[in-house]
Amino acid sequence: MKVLCSDPLAQYDKYRLEIDAAIRDVLFSGNYILSDQVQSLEQEYSAFLNCNHVIGVANGTDAIELVLRALDIGHGDEVITVSHTAVATVSAIQSAGAKPILVDIKSESFTINTDLINEKITKRTKAVIPVHIYGRSANLNKIKQICNDNKLYLIEDCAQAHGLKTKSGAYVGTVGIAGCFSCYPTKNLGGIGDAGLISTNSAVLADKLRAIRQYGWKDRANSSAFGRNSRIDEIQAAILRVKLKYLEANNILRRDLAKTYKSNLQNLDLILPNTDNDDHVYHLYVVRSNKRDKLKKYLFDKNILAGIHYPIPIHKQSIFIDNISTSNDMSTTELLANEILSLPIYPELSLQKLNYVTDSIREFFTKSVN
Ligand SMILES: Cc1ncc(COP(=O)(O)O)c(C=O)c1O
Structure with missing residues (x-):
């Protein structure tokens, strides 16, 4: 008997009829970029999380980098996170131009040791990014308090924590200014390819993110801010809509x-x-x-x-x-x-x-x- 560590093919097989139909619908729609499927996924995931906005992007690494850029965090700034995480958390901070400050973790939870955050806060610190690693929540109450006390942004790395609730009953990704989700195929909400989702209750941040993910466009062909291409595609959105139901x-x-x-x-x-x-x-x-x-x-x-x-x-x-x-x-x-x-x-x-x-x-x- 062979046992894989994770098996995205088994999940495709389970929902094959629905997924195949969803893909076919996209193919025949003729609309392949930021159209009905992406809009519906964004609405459905924000309803699921009970938050105001969800923005689809190309992957979970971009989700973190784009949030940092949208918050004007970059060169000369410091962002506190952990060393025990996927390399993506830290490379996203570097890609935004900021310096990663890595804090030790707690052995019981594998999440950030909140007792060690304060000593790493400097005048340059702009944000803390706890990682809800393996599907378990970091101590958000404590981290939120530290962030409030020091006027820092709390950005949650929720790549491994779709559907995880905090002690207060809110979903992770809705406690900080933004939640960054990866939809890599093996994730709890995984596509058949790369995709990422950002949750936020801030309309201002959501607008900025929608511009950044598409060349900084305000109106079509009129870039008013930094931007690049980090669009989620219609096919991944359609597949994720099927999987979100389950x-x-x-x-x-x-x-x-x-x-x-x-x-x-x-x-x-x-x-x-x-x-x-x-x-x-x-x-x-x-x-x-x-x-x-x-x-x-x-x-x-x-x-x-x-x-x-x-x-x-x-x-x-x-x-x-x-x-x-x-x-x-x-x-x-x-x-x-x-x-x-x-x-x-x-x-x-x-x-x-x-x-x-x-x-x-x-x-x-x-x-x-x-
Ligand atoms: C904790 C964590 N953060 C960020 C990411 C980046 O996500 P992606 O692979 O979709 O870019 C991952 C994915 O492996 C992850 O596990």
Whole structure:
């Protein structure tokens, strides 16, 4: 039996009739750029999130960069985020021209250690970008307070957290000035190709973003601001509209799988994510082991593809070393990079496959293979 870490083909197969019909409708409409599908997706996602505006863009990296540019954050400015994230979070800050300031994380949640934010705030700091990593919310109450106290923008990286609610019941992406979502195929709301979505309650920011994503156009062919091409395309929008209908149900399936992982993996030398916390949409199911590499290889030999998100902290990657600043102590980020392992999780994962994964893990720890 082969078990992939994520399986976007299985999701396509589940909704194939609807997706094929949606694509065909776009093909026959003759309108392929910023037309009915994009408009409807933007309306439907803003209704889902209960926020005023959603703006579709080309991908999740652009979503972050464009928000920074729209807020006039760039050269000479600093933006605080984490080192334990997809490289995209940090490269988007650099692309906007600002300096990334990387803070250590908390080991229980893998999210930004809010106790370390204040000491990195300077006169140049303009924003904080918490990442709701793996589908779990950063401590938004605390971060919002810090941002309010210091007049900083709170921009949420929601690439891995579609449909995640905060403790107050609001969806992530609606607490800060903007939420930045990736719709990369494996995401909780994933396209069949690249796409990104930005949520905001600010009409001014929404207008600016709509201009920036299309050459800075105010009216057609009249650019009044910086801009470039970062349009979401009609076909991705049509596919995402189909998948949005099932987002909540699919997040429930992810939570159910996480519960089964938890019960199957009891009493092993593994640290499991905390499934008692409902505020989790399990984009990834990440466990910790100090035998991580051997375990990954053992699973690989059994045709189980576990992943590592992310093996090299951003502050250790050569392109960033000279252009960032970090907390004095990055030990949690560095420790976890050696211990984390992402087990297969996606709504279409069968119980048979999940049990095969957990039986194999139990075998690894009980046999004398390690
Ligand atoms: C945390 C995080 N931020 C940003 C991104 C960037 O999204 P995209 O790949 O759509 O550009 C990703 C996607 O991998 C991500 O996981």
